[in-house]
Amino acid sequence: MRVVGIGGTLRAGSSSERLGRAVLAACEVRGASVRMFDGPHLAQLPHFDPAMPDRSPAEAELVEAVRTADALVIASPGYHGGVSGLVKNAIDLLEDLRGDARPYFDGRPVGLIVSAAGWQxxxxxxxxxxxxxxxxxxxxxxxxxxxxxxxxxxxDAEGNLAETGISAAVEAMADQLMQGVRPGA
Ligand SMILES: Cc1cc2nc3c(=O)[nH]c(=O)nc-3n(C[C@H](O)[C@H](O)[C@H](O)COP(=O)(O)O)c2cc1C
Known part of the structure; x- marks a missing residue:
C-alpha cells in the first residue's frame, strides 16, 4: 500500500509539513510505503498551465506518485483564509490525471490537514x-x-507529537486511510 503526502510551506520547521509527515509515519507503522512531496519540492513546480503539456522531472514525479497511490494526505497552511498557492498549484497539476482509468483521486481516501494561526x-x-x-x-x-x-x-523539542488530542487524531487518520483502501480500486 502506497500513501503519498503533499503539502507544507517553505518555512523552516513548517508545522503543516510536520503534521503531514506524522500521518505518513503512522501509516508506515501500519505497513504502508510512504512518500512526502514537501514545500521545497512543490516550489520547483512551475505555475500550472493547461496549455503546456511538457513536464519537468519534479512535475512528472508528483503526478506519477499520485497516479499509483492507494491513499493520500494533503497538508496546507491557512493562508488568507484558504489553501496556500503552493499547495493549490500542486493540486492543479493533477489535472494530468483527468483522462486516467482512475481519474484524479478516484476511489481513494484522502487525509486532510490544516495548520493556521486561528480557528476560523x-x-x-x-x-x-x-x-x-x-x-x-x-x-x-x-x-x-x-x-x-x-x-x-x-x-516537543525532539520533534515527537506532544499533544494527546493531536496524536490521537493523527493515529485515527492513519487508521481511516488504511481502512479506506479498496483492493483493486
Ligand atoms: C501569507 C500568510 C497568510 C496567512 N493567513 C492566515 C489567515 O488568514 N488566518 C490564520 O489563522 N493564519 C494565517 N497565517 C498563519 C499561518 O496559517 C500559520 O502560521 C501556519 O501555522 C503556518 O503553517 P506552517 O507552520 O506549515 O508554515 C498566514 C500566514 C502567512 C505567511
Missing part, C-alpha cells in the same frame, strides 16, 4: 480542502485535522 482559517481551509477532494473524486477521511499553531504546540 483552520475550519474554512479544511472545508475548502474537502470540497477540492470531492471535486477530484476522492474520499476525505472522516477525521480531518485543523491545528491552531498559536494555541497548540503539536511537537
Amino acid at each position: 482559517a483552520g475550519g474554512v481551509t479544511l472545508a475548502a480542502l474537502r470540497g477540492i477532494v470531492h471535486a477530484m473524486r476522492g474520499w476525505p477521511t472522516p477525521i480531518g485535522l485543523a491545528v491552531n499553531s498559536i494555541e497548540q504546540k503539536p511537537f
Whole structure:
C-alpha cells in the first residue's frame, strides 16, 4: 500500500509539513510505503498551465506518485483564509490525471490537514480542502485535522507529537486511510 503526502510551506520547521509527515509515519507503522512531496519540492513546480503539456522531472514525479497511490494526505497552511498557492498549484497539476482509468483521486481516501494561526482559517481551509477532494473524486477521511499553531504546540523539542488530542487524531487518520483502501480500486 502506497500513501503519498503533499503539502507544507517553505518555512523552516513548517508545522503543516510536520503534521503531514506524522500521518505518513503512522501509516508506515501500519505497513504502508510512504512518500512526502514537501514545500521545497512543490516550489520547483512551475505555475500550472493547461496549455503546456511538457513536464519537468519534479512535475512528472508528483503526478506519477499520485497516479499509483492507494491513499493520500494533503497538508496546507491557512493562508488568507484558504489553501496556500503552493499547495493549490500542486493540486492543479493533477489535472494530468483527468483522462486516467482512475481519474484524479478516484476511489481513494484522502487525509486532510490544516495548520493556521486561528480557528476560523483552520475550519474554512479544511472545508475548502474537502470540497477540492470531492471535486477530484476522492474520499476525505472522516477525521480531518485543523491545528491552531498559536494555541497548540503539536511537537516537543525532539520533534515527537506532544499533544494527546493531536496524536490521537493523527493515529485515527492513519487508521481511516488504511481502512479506506479498496483492493483493486
Ligand atoms: C501569507 C500568510 C497568510 C496567512 N493567513 C492566515 C489567515 O488568514 N488566518 C490564520 O489563522 N493564519 C494565517 N497565517 C498563519 C499561518 O496559517 C500559520 O502560521 C501556519 O501555522 C503556518 O503553517 P506552517 O507552520 O506549515 O508554515 C498566514 C500566514 C502567512 C505567511
